[in-house]
Amino acid sequence: MFLISQNYHTDGTVPWHILCDFDGTISLTDTTDQLLEHFAQPGWQEIEQQWLQGHIGSKLCLQQQIALLDMSVNELHQCLDRIEIDPGFMELVKITTQFQIPLTIVSDGMDLVIRHILKKHHLQHLPVIANRLVQTAERTWQLEFPNENANCISQSGTCKCKVAQQYPREHIILIGDGRSDFCLAAAADYVFAKKSLIQHCREHHIPHTAFSGFSDIYRPLAKLLHSDFELDDSAMVIT
Numbered sequence: 001m002f003l004i005s006q007n008y009h010t011d012g013t014v015p016w017h018i019l020c021d022f023d024g025t026i027s028l029t030d031t032t033d034q035l036l037e038h039f040a041q042p043g044w045q046e047i048e049q050q051w052l053q054g055h056i057g058s059k060l061c062l063q064q065q066i067a068l069l070d071m072s073v074n075e076l077h078q079c080l081d082r083i084e085i086d087p088g089f090m091e092l093v094k095i096t097t098q099f100q101i102p103l104t105i106v107s108d109g110m111d112l113v114i115r116h117i118l119k120k121h122h123l124q125h126l127p128v129i130a131n132r133l134v135q136t137a138e139r140t141w142q143l144e145f146p147n148e149n150a151n152c153i154s155q156s157g158t159c160k161c162k163v164a165q166q167y168p169r170e171h172i173i174l175i176g177d178g179r180s181d182f183c184l185a186a187a188a189d190y191v192f193a194k195k196s197l198i199q200h201c202r203e204h205h206i207p208h209t210a211f212s213g214f215s216d217i218y219r220p221l222a223k224l225l226h227s228d229f230e231l232d233d234s235a236m237v238i239t
């Protein structure tokens with residue numbers, strides 16, 4: 001058992017709040033890519049290229065790609081049931097629940113997809129902020145963007161830094177792995193980074209700890225929650 005005290009307020013008044021990415025961070029594969037590979041009509045790779053080359057933001061990319069999906073609800077669920085999550089996430093949820101540290105999943109993926117996978121793991125109580133997947137006919141779908149921000153540098157569907165602004169009285173810990181996390185990484189008080197987010201944090205001198213699975217996080221997270229955290233110490237790495 002890892003020791004995290006209930007005194008998680010950094011200065012007696014400011015509590016922590018964990019904002020955790022989903023695709024590639026909790027799920028081991030990207031759920032949107034998985035669905036596109038199985039069910040999208042031709043053309044989705046070209047849209048992906050437009051995004052990779054920086055011609056369009058992720059919002060436009062996702063909007064156009066989801067419109068190409070041809071799948072029933074059952075097919076959607078069967079595909080999602082094969083997606084694995086990092087088993088260490090269950091322990092993170094247990095720890096944060098036990099010590100009352102809010103944990104919100106913030107994703108530039110799709111709400112129905114995330115909720116289906118969470119339910120399978122009995123984690124449906126976790127709050128999810130993501131793009132809204134709407135079924136428009138038996139086999140057609142569209143994506144809606146209740147959390148977009150026209151000023152977002154990454155032009156994503158769900159702007160994570162805008163989401164973080166909903167919690168002005170809390171210190172934000174970001175856990176993430178990629179591009180959809182870049183805009184929040186600079187604004188968060190601390191970052192646990194995986195894959196391309198590690199390089200992004202290094203290049204921008206953002207305080208972070210690199211990890212490859214959630215089991216790497218428990219100890220440094222416990223230390224962080226106990227520390228007298230210096231917000232301007234950009235060299236801070238917790239091991």
Ligand SMILES: [Mg+2]
Binds near residue numbers: 022023025176178180
């Ligand atoms: Mg991700």
Ligand SMILES: [Zn+2]
Binds near residue numbers: 149152155156158183
């Ligand atoms: Zn943003």
